[in-house]
Amino acid sequence: MEKIKAAVIGTGGMGHGHAESYQALGERVELAAACDIDGDKAAWFAREFGIPHVYTDYNEMMAKEHLDCVSVTTWNAAHKGAAIAALRGGANVICEKPMAMNAEEAEEMKRAADESGKLLQVGFVRRFGHDADTIRALAAAGVMGDIYYAKANYLRRDGCPGGWFGDKAYSGGGPLIDLGVHVIDLSRYLAGNPKPVCAYGVTYNNLGCNRAAGGEKCWNPPRDRKNYAYSVEDFASALVTFENGFTLQVEASFNLNIPHDVRTIQLFGTKAGAKVEGGVELYTDMAGMFINAQPQGDTCFGFDQGLRDEIRNFVDASQGLAECRATAEDGLVLMKILDAIYESARIGRSVEIR
Ligand SMILES: NC(=O)c1ccc[n+]([C@@H]2O[C@H](COP(=O)([O-])OP(=O)(O)OC[C@H]3O[C@@H](n4cnc5c(N)ncnc54)[C@H](O)[C@@H]3O)[C@@H](O)[C@H]2O)c1
Incomplete structure (x- = not known):
């Protein structure tokens, strides 16, 4: 099976948790890019995880990288824009909870997932x-x-x-x-x-x-x-x-x-x-x-165990190896x-x- 190319949008606390959980999957996943509107923070994050490409604009990242999986770990107001850009850019997406600021935004995100045929999972780690x-x-x-x-x-x-x-x-x-x-x-x-x-x-x-x-x-x-x-x-x-x-x-x-x-x-x-x-x-x-x-x-x-199993489920579901256990529909509800x-x-x- 081909190696998954993954990226993280939002390199704060949860960005770290997602990156560590991708790394826990070993050879299956390559962390290919990181993006944060705070360029210094993204660069520091990239050094920490050995990530080759750093961006401050997720649209530019999606245009330049060929990504299979993207984690959206920004503050809540940026979830919708980042998730839709990543889905339209051809990636499967896991978006942290809450899915969005409100149901109207969540509806738009689900529609983008349905139209792109890509997976949109919600970070219901519990x-x-x-x-x-x-x-x-x-x-x-x-x-x-x-x-x-x-x-x-x-x-x-x-x-x-x-x-x-x-x-x-x-x-x-x-x-x-x-x-x-x-x-x-x-x-x-x-x-x-x-x-x-x-x-x-x-x-x-x-x-x-x-x-x-x-x-x-x-x-x-x-x-x-x-x-x-x-x-x-x-x-x-x-x-x-x-x-x-x-x-x-x-x-x-x-x-x-x-x-x-x-x-x-x-x-x-x-x-x-x-x-x-x-x-x-x-x-x-x-x-x-x-x-x-x-x-x-x-x-x-256990938070670390839960997050590792959540990211494993996301990567498995992206490859058609498992059913997604926290769907966009669950996030919308x-x-x-x-x-x-x-x-x-x-x-x-x-x-x-x-
Ligand atoms: N699953 C959980 O238990 C859990 C725990 C904590 C936080 N969260 C969720 O994770 C998300 C992030 O929380 P956090 O604690 O990591 O916050 P944080 O402040 O540590 O990190 C958020 C990062 O997103 C970046 N960002 C904001 N807008 C952006 C954009 N348009 N493009 C790129 N980067 C952007 C910020 O610069 C910041 O670095 C939130 O949605 C939060 O609710 C989930």
Whole structure:
């Protein structure tokens, strides 16, 4: 099989993660080019990964390189343009989550993928955790029964990443689009990818950015010296209903008055419930007794492992060796859910999802 030529657009934190995951595939993949609007950053990235060609414009990169696979790891506002350019330039694309700023952009990206006949995968890394594999296996074996309700939390006490993440013009929103997207998608994936029908949501911006450090602390300090606004919500909560009767309650925060950060998904089925929190626990009843069970082995989500398996799935799917496990359609459905929650929070009523 021919060696895959890959490139990364956006050479920041996630760009590094994608490049390392391509390198983990050894001889199968050649990292051929890197692109960032910050030329110094792209050059430094290229030196680190031994990448021969560096660009500051993804259109120029797509015109000059013959690429099979492209990772889009820019800030969210650039996902659409970069992904469409790469698809039209003949490459398969994996685009980081959230797929886009909103469903309209996601729709355009999906259309570009359909028209080009190329693959557009979305970076839902949580689908590749051992915790997700464990629940999917239990659900497929009928252990859970029908999963009819889920509660998903991704709550940080003091954790806006800073920089562009807090600026709606670059991010599209706060913890809902940044963190909530992970647990909404994972809950939906574990429940068998049902179609959403309605959302009721609330958002708040009461606490400001990194209040304990007077707004100074952030783990994504802007190198580019841009004066980013802090214009996103601190906290979002929503109830989302689905066509098959499944309901999801979700909460996500950058800032919230809680004792410690929380990242939990609870699933409730007709035969068993499960909790995903640093591993998997199962709750059921047998012979008139309540039973709590812990599957043995590694049932945890590990970020590096998840990302490596995600990139392997992307490369395999690009070569027709596997089915893509996080499709453009999944990304679009998620953007529709997020749009509906934000719109519901704005108008104070529930919003239908079509
Ligand atoms: N899967 C996950 O768990 C996970 C974790 C963190 C971030 N992310 C996502 O990954 C993406 C990147 O996040 P990050 O933390 O790496 O951000 P980052 O700020 O470290 O890197 C983003 C880079 O994109 C570059 N860029 C912006 N517009 C560009 C354009 N038009 N062309 C080329 N480069 C451009 C910026 O200069 C910057 O270097 C975001 O969409 C974020 O939501 C996903």
